[in-house]
Amino acid sequence: MRVAIAGAGAVGRSIARELIGNGHEVLLIDKNPGSIKPDRVPDAEWLLADSCELSSLEEARLQHCDVVIAATGDDKANLVTSLLAKTEFGVPRTVGRVNHPNNEWLFTEAWGVDVNVSTPRIMSSLVEEAVTVGDLVRLFTFRKGRANLVEMTLPDDSPYVGKPSGLVPFPENCALVTIIRDGQVYTPDAEQPIEAGDELLLVAPADVEDELERLLAPEEHKD
Numbered sequence: 001m002r003v004a005i006a007g008a009g010a011v012g013r014s015i016a017r018e019l020i021g022n023g024h025e026v027l028l029i030d031k032n033p034g035s036i037k038p039d040r041v042p043d044a045e046w047l048l049a050d051s052c053e054l055s056s057l058e059e060a061r062l063q064h065c066d067v068v069i070a071a072t073g074d075d076k077a078n079l080v081t082s083l084l085a086k087t088e089f090g091v092p093r094t095v096g097r098v099n100h101p102n103n104e105w106l107f108t109e110a111w112g113v114d115v116n117v118s119t120p121r122i123m124s125s126l127v128e129e130a131v132t133v134g135d136l137v138r139l140f141t142f143r144k145g146r147a148n149l150v151e152m153t154l155p156d157d158s159p160y161v162g163k164p165s166g167l168v169p170f171p172e173n174c175a176l177v178t179i180i181r182d183g184q185v186y187t188p189d190a191e192q193p194i195e196a197g198d199e200l201l202l203v204a205p206a207d208v209e210d211e212l213e214r215l216l217a218p219e220e221h222k223d
Contacts, residue, residue, distance in 0.1 A: 001024045001025070001066045001067065002024070002025045002026075002027070002064060002065045002066050002067075003019055003024055003025065003026050003027070003065060003066065003067045003068070003069060004026075004027045004029060004060055004062060004065045004067075004068045004069070004085075005026060005027065005028050005029065005068075005069045005071055006029045006030075006051035006068070006069070006070045006071060006072055006077070006078070006081045007029075007030060007051075007070065007071040007072035007073065007077075007078075007097070008028040008029065008030035008032075008035040008036060008037070008046070009030070009035055009071075009072070009073065011071050011073075011097065012028055012030070012069075012071045012072075013028070013037075013040050013041050015069060015071060016028055016041045016044045017041055020041070020043045020044060025045075026041075026043075026044045026045065027044065027045040027046075027047060027060060027065070028041065028044050028045070028046050028047070029047045029049055029051050029056070029060055030047075030048065030049075030051075030072075031048070031049060031050040031051070031056075033048060036048050047059065047060055051070070051072070051077065051080075051081040051084075052077055052080040052081060052084070054084060054088060057081075057084055057085070057088070057089060062084075062085055062088075062089040062091060063089045063090065063091075065085075065089075065091050066091070066092055066093065067091070067092070067093045067094070067095065068081065068082065068085040068091045068093075068094050068095070069094075069095045069097075070082045070085075070094070070095070070096045070097060070113075071095075071097045072097070073099055074099070075098065075099050075100055075103045075106070078096045078097055078098075078099075078107075079096065079106060079107065079111045079112075079113070081096075082094045082096045082107075082111060082112040082113045083111050083112035084112070085112060086112030086114075087112060093114050093115075094112055094113055094114045094115070095113075095114065095115045095116075095117060096111075096113040096115070096116045096117070097116075097117055098116050098117065098118035101118060104116065104118050115141075115142075116141075133153045133154075133155050133197075134152070134153070134154075134155035134158075134213075134216075134217035134219075134220035134221075135152065135213065135217070135220065136150050136151070136152050136209055136212060136213045137150060137151045137152070138150050138209070139151055139201075142203070146205060146206075147173070147203050147204060147205050147206075148203070148204060148205070148206060148209070149177075149201065149202075149203055150201075150202050150203075150204055150209060150212070151199060151200065151201050151202075152199070152200050152202075152212075152213070152216055152217070153197065153198070153199050153200075154194060154195070154196055154197065154198045154199075154200060154216060154217075155196065155217050155219070155220060156196040156197075157217075157219045158196065158216055158217055158218075159218065160194060160216065161194065161195060161196045162193050162194075162195070163193055163194065164190060164191050164192060164193055164194075165179070165188050165189070165190060165192060165193075165194050166189075166190025166191060168194070168215070168216075169215070170202075170212070170215070171204065171208035171211050171212055171215070172208070173204070173205050173208065174202060174203070174204040174205075174208055174212060175202060175203050175204075176188045176200060176201075176202050177201045177202060177203055178200075178201040179192075179194065179198050179199070179200060179201075180198070180199035180201070181195065181197070181198050181199070200216070
């Protein structure tokens, strides 16, 4: 897979190293000469250019990329880069970094963003996930599928403690993906009982999240 990353700062370089380590081709683009540091990621291609300029993206041959990641520290630049990648070059997948939480609403398909990654939202979700029991915490939104990755730590008084996961009447279009117990990851088995304190990771559309909370933790979410 060929990936172009706009923004060769610490975030962009870290993403590049990870992708290269997984066997992908990576091009790092930045308009700041001080950010062009090939020695930091020697296996990547580097391009000194403005990713908001159409001519720069033509030079980068964006039409041959499978994914474009807009990872600069400027939300406006990330939006423009994503929009150009999607509309002018037909890039199949775009990922946009959200720096300021007030701008998150802009990072949608209308601006060419398939997936937005908001650091403030992720951090707040991780904090909630670490301290809450019986509340559903949204960890990630799948923009294409209109669904969310959500987590709940099952409370002691859940009516499904000790019952096989296959007997839990999950809402329509909701799926149990993983159970985390005592630091171990378990693939859901319809015959395996779920226990108090289990972290349940589920994929669910937003409109069933409240129903899911009331199902798994009714005492915490009485009407």
